[in-house]
Amino acid sequence: KAGVTQTPRYLIKTRGQQVTLSCSPISGHRSVSWYQQTPGQGLQFLFEYFSETQRNKGNFPGRFSGRQFSNSRSEMNVSTLELGDSALYLCASSLAPSGLPYEQYFGPGTRLTVT
Amino acid sequence: AQTVTQSQPEMSVQEAETVTLSCTYDTSESNYYLFWYKQPPSRQMILVIRQEAYKQQNATENRFSVNFQKAAKSFSLKISDSQLGDTAMYFCAFMNAGDYGGATNKLIFGTGTLLAVQP
Numbered sequence: 001k002a003g004v005t006q007t008p009r010y011l012i013k014t015r016g017q018q019v020t021l022s023c024s025p026i027s028g029h030r031s032v033s034w035y036q037q038t039p040g041q042g043l044q045f046l047f048e049y050f051s052e053t054q055r056n057k058g059n060f061p062g063r064f065s066g067r068q069f070s071n072s073r074s075e076m077n078v079s080t081l082e083l084g085d086s087a088l089y090l091c092a093s094s095l096a097p098s099g100l101p102y103e104q105y106f107g108p109g110t111r112l113t114v115t
Numbered sequence: 116a117q118t119v120t121q122s123q124p125e126m127s128v129q130e131a132e133t134v135t136l137s138c139t140y141d142t143s144e145s146n147y148y149l150f151w152y153k154q155p156p157s158r159q160m161i162l163v164i165r166q167e168a169y170k171q172q173n174a175t176e177n178r179f180s181v182n183f184q185k186a187a188k189s190f191s192l193k194i195s196d197s198q199l200g201d202t203a204m205y206f207c208a209f210m211n212a213g214d215y216g217g218a219t220n221k222l223i224f225g226t227g228t229l230l231a232v233q234p
Contacts, residue, residue: 033222035222043206045223048219055220056220056221088158094220104162104222105162106152106160107159108157108159
């Protein structure tokens with residue numbers, strides 16, 4: 001079974017631009033979560049989608065948004081990029097809510113650099 | 116709000132020896148899950164072991180085992196017979212199991228412990 005895939009793997013953007021990151025979950029997984037990883041703040045939860053609905057959202061500004069499609073693929077968007085948005089963005093998929101015990105499988109991440 | 120604390124930023128162990136990574140957490144919830152994730156230099160996060168809070172028996176996965184002390188809110192990871200491939204950042208994580216199907220997959224991570232296995 002193929003793992004979680006994220007595209008692109010690396011991205012360089014300029015302040016003020018917007019960016020869209022994509023995540024394809026493991027086949028059969030219906031939950032997708034997004035995390036931001038930075039040296040200063042560590043791993044922080046962004047949001048979770050299940051069946052095209054946002055189930056939970058972390059403490060991030062409205063510039064961060066996401067969506068999930070009917071095939072469970074998810075995208076996250078960051079508008080008006082700031083230097084502090086430079087991070088590794090990780091996507092994780094899960095069978096949830098019926099899966100036990102909600103094991104999540106992570107993708108390789110997208111390294112976003114904002115200049 | 117739940118918090119996860121890993122007090123050891125870095126640790127080093129000789130190959131074939133045993134090492135224990137510490138993790139404490141704070142929560143008022145009674146039903147939750149705890150995890151240890153490994154993030155090697157290649158960056159892909161991998162689940163090492165998981166523990167359901169309602170289970171008293173400590174989880175074990177081959178060379179990896181945990182010491183789960185619910186009253187003390189402690190969840191340490193023991194790696195036996197350390198191998199060079201165990202070199203990675205290890206994250207302790209908490210997930211609230213929720214009530215009546217209301218659980219989500221939100222993981223709260225600690226700051227991580229960088230483990231170096233020396234030959």
